[in-house]
Amino acid sequence: MKSLTFTKGHGTRNDFVIIADRHGMVPVTAAEVRFLCDRRGGIGADGLLRVTMAGQMPDWDGPKDLWFMDYRNADGSIAEMCGNGLRVFARYLMENDLVEVAEHFDVATRAGVRRIWPQLDGTIRTSMGRVGVAQGPVTVSTTQGSWAATQVDVGNPHAVVVLDEQVSLAELDLSRAPEVPAEAYPQGANVEFVEVLDERHIRMRVHERGSGETMSCGTGTVAAAAAHARLTGLGDGEVRVDVPGGTLRVGLAEGEATLCGPAVLVARGEAMLPDNL
Numbered sequence: 001m002k003s004l005t006f007t008k009g010h011g012t013r014n015d016f017v018i019i020a021d022r023h024g025m026v027p028v029t030a031a032e033v034r035f036l037c038d039r040r041g042g043i044g045a046d047g048l049l050r051v052t053m054a055g056q057m058p059d060w061d062g063p064k065d066l067w068f069m070d071y072r073n074a075d076g077s078i079a080e081m082c083g084n085g086l087r088v089f090a091r092y093l094m095e096n097d098l099v100e101v102a103e104h105f106d107v108a109t110r111a112g113v114r115r116i117w118p119q120l121d122g123t124i125r126t127s128m129g130r131v132g133v134a135q136g137p138v139t140v141s142t143t144q145g146s147w148a149a150t151q152v153d154v155g156n157p158h159a160v161v162v163l164d165e166q167v168s169l170a171e172l173d174l175s176r177a178p179e180v181p182a183e184a185y186p187q188g189a190n191v192e193f194v195e196v197l198d199e200r201h202i203r204m205r206v207h208e209r210g211s212g213e214t215m216s217c218g219t220g221t222v223a224a225a226a227a228h229a230r231l232t233g234l235g236d237g238e239v240r241v242d243v244p245g246g247t248l249r250v251g252l253a254e255g256e257a258t259l260c261g262p263a264v265l266v267a268r269g270e271a272m273l274p275d276n277l
């Protein structure tokens with residue numbers, strides 16, 4: 001039986017199992033990720049963060065001496081980026097004295113290098129890179145209807161629906177993945193549904209690719225804020241995004257985004273992985 005030391009953390013209740021692997025000696029298989037993220041048979045989480053060095057990642061061609069966030073969805077699939085995971089990853093590095101906590105430090109992700117600014121109030125702000133908002137709409141469908149959505153790239157793929165009167169956010173059934181067009185999303189998509197509360201304040205629920213409905217999605221809040229800004233002509237500045245797990249603040253400036261919110265570690269332990277995974 002393989003045993004793994006883990007830490008558990010969350011950002012606005014988007015939760016993660018964290019595995020330390022500085023030297024690239026603890027590769028986790030998709031089956032192991034599924035086991036660890038299982039809420040009844042394992043530890044339980046929306047995703048897994050493997051804490052390794054950029055130099056251990058064969059496909060990485062940036063600076064090798066950065067910490068690398070190797071993110072996996074609960075179903076074992078790999079995703080390019082995770083906004084809440086990035087803050088939790090940064091919290092893990094800080095709590096374990098793995099970085100010099102100065103004004104800022106950098107972390108490598110599959111979507112590129114992201115900057116971390118710890119805030120005096122205990123929250124963490126991160127850079128989220130360039131946000132690509134497509135021109136034409138795509139169609140998103142659930143059993144409750146079909147909507148025009150905005151296609152947004154935050155390093156990972158998103159479809160953002162701004163809801164009309166057809167159905168309210170509270171009434172949405174996200175127990176099944178909404179359908180998105182395969183031509184626009186060959187790798188699948190995270191789908192955000194948004195209600196606008198005022199110009200710079202929106203509310204959102206999300207169905208995440210590879211994880212199902214979650215309490216929060218950091219890249220999703222950036223996608224939602226950027227789509228809302230595009231549809232309404234809102235200029236650069238901050239957008240508050242309420243999610244079921246709390247509140248995040250998205251900064252939009254010249255096509256780039258930042259994200260600010262809480263990140264906490266809640267447990268540490270030893271997971272025992274069955275041999276027959």
Ligand SMILES: N[C@@H](CCC[C@H](N)C(=O)O)C(=O)O
Nearest residue numbers: 079082083084156217218219
């Ligand atoms: N929860 C994350 C997003 C995780 C990846 C996503 N499910 C995908 O497959 O792209 C976030 O906070 O951004």
